[in-house]
Amino acid sequence: MLVSHKQAPSLKRQLWVAFLVVPPIAFMSLFVVYPILSAFAYAFYDWQGLARGEFVGLKNFREVLFGATMAPVVWNAFLHNVYALIALMVIQNGGGFVLAWLLYKEPFGFRFHRIAVFVPVVLSTIIVGFLWKLFLNPNFGIVNQALYALGLDSWAKPWLGDSSTALGALILANAWHFIGFPTLVYLAGMQRIPPEIIEAARLDGTNEWQLLKNIVWPLVAPSTTILFTLLFIGAFNWFEIPYVMVGLDGSPFGSTDVLGLVFYRTAFGNQSASIQNFGLGSALATLLFLFIVVFASMLTLWLRRREIQF
C-alpha cells in the first residue's frame, strides 16, 4: 500500500513534527517575543538601577518627548538621523544605482570592480570606523597629508573635531563601508530585466538618460523598495560608526549625536555620568520602534505601488 503523507497523520508522525517545531518556537519565544513584549511594558515603570519600581504611566514618554533635560537632546539627535538618512539615500543608494548601471554593461574589468566594491561591506563597522578615524586625524591622517601634498593646505581640517564637518565625515565613512551593498542588489535587479526590453529601447534610439529614467529605474523598483526600507531602518538604528569615531557624547558639542547614542547613554550610562535609567531608555526604544515600524511600512507600501510586474 502506498503511504502518502497526505493521509491523516499518525500519533508517531505528529510527535515527530512537534519535535521539529517546538524547540525553534520555544527559543524564539524566550529570546525574541518575551523581550520585545517586556520592552513595551518596561517603559511604563520607574526604575532604580536594575530594579523595577512603581507603575508611572506615560511619565517616561513625556520626559523623552517634552522634558526639559531630555527632549532637546532627543530632537537634536533625531534631526541628525534624518540628515544621515537623506544624505545616504543620495550617496549610498543613488551612487550604488549608478555603479550598478556601469557594471551591468560588463565593461572591461567589471568582474574585478564588482568584487572590489564589496570589500568594505564584509569588514566590521568597528574596523571601518577606526580606520577612518585614523585617516581623518588632523595632524597625521592621510586625508590631510594628501591635501598638503597636493598644495591644498587651506582645505585641511580637523574633520572630526569641527562641528561643521564631523557629521558629514561620519556619513561618508558609512557610505564607503556600505555602497557595495546597494550596488550589487541593483545589479542583480538590472540583470532580471528581460534584455529584449533594453534592446528594443536602444533600437528606438533612446538615449542613455531616457533609458535609465524611463526604463531601468522603474523596472528595478523592487530593489529600490527593499534598499530604501533597509536604509531607513539602518539610519534610525545608527550607532557603531558614531560610537567609534566621535564617542558616546556625539562630540564635538553634540553635533554628531544620534538616537542610537542617546539610547545607549540613557539606558547604560557613560563614563562621565554612570546613571542608567531603564525606564527612559525603554520609552525611547519603544518610540523609536513605533516610528520605524509605522514609517517603514508606509514607505514600503508607497514604494511597492511603483513596482511593475514583468
Place this chain on the structure above:
Amino acid sequence: MTALASDTRASRQPISFALLAQVILIANSFIMLYPVVVMVLSAFKTTGEIFDHPFALPDFTQVGNFTKVLGETEMPTYFMNSILVTGTSVILILVLGTMAGYAVARYESRTNTFILLFFLAGLMLPLKLAVIPLFILLRDLGLLDSRWSLIVTYTAIGLPSAVFIMAGFLRTLPLELEDAARIDGASEPRIMWSVMLPLARPPMAIAAIQNAVPIWNDFFFPLVFIQTDERKTLPQGLTTFMGEYTTDWGMLFAGLTIAAAPITLLYIVLSRQFIQGMTAGAVK
C-alpha cells in the same frame, strides 16, 4: 554640415560613455581598496615612519608590530572568542532553522501558517531595541558576561531568515523522493537525515554566510553584555586594544589588519558565495 555633426556625436557618444564609465569604475575601486592597502602597508611601519612617509612602501620584513599584537596583547583571545561565538551561533541557527523549515515545508499542518507568521514577525522586529529586557533576562538566567549571552542572542536574530531560506528550498524537492524512501520502510527521521538534508547543502551555505558575517562583525551586543576582557569578541576587543595603544600607530594599524585579515581573505576566495549570501535577503 549639421547632419555630419549630429552623426559624429551619435557614433562617438557610446565611446565617450564607455570611457567615462571606465574612469568612474577605476576611481571607485581605487577609493574602495586604497584605504585597505594603506592600512596593511602602515602595519609594517613604525609610528615615526607612518607620520613622516604615510604613502611610502614599507620594509615588508619589519613584522615587529604583528608579532607584538599576536604575542603581547589579548588579540588571540578575542579571536578565539569570535570563532567560538560565531561557530556555535551558526550551527544552532542551521540546526533549529532546518528543523522548523523542514516541518513547515514537508508536512501539511494547520499550524504551518501560524509558524511562518511567527518567524516573519521575528524577521521584522529589530531585537536591538529590546536590548534592555534581553539584558535583564540574561542576567536572570545567569548568562550575562558569558559567551552564551551572545550565542543565544545571535541565534534568535538569525533563526527567522534561516527558516525561510530552508523552507523555501525544501519545498521545491519532489514528493517522490520521500515516498520512495517510505515504501522502502524508512522512518521519518531517517528520510529527513539521509534523503532530504544531503540535498539541502546549498541553502545551508547561504544561510550560514548570511548569518556568519554580521555575527563575526557585531559590536553592539558584546558592548552591552560582556565586561570581562577574556570573553570579548574581536570587534569589542579591538576597541579595548585601540584604547591601550592610542599613540602607537604602527600597532593600531597592525591590530586593524589582523582583525580584518581572516574575513577579507575568505571573501576574496569565496566572493561569489559571500555576495550571494549577504544579499540573499534583498535579492529575490
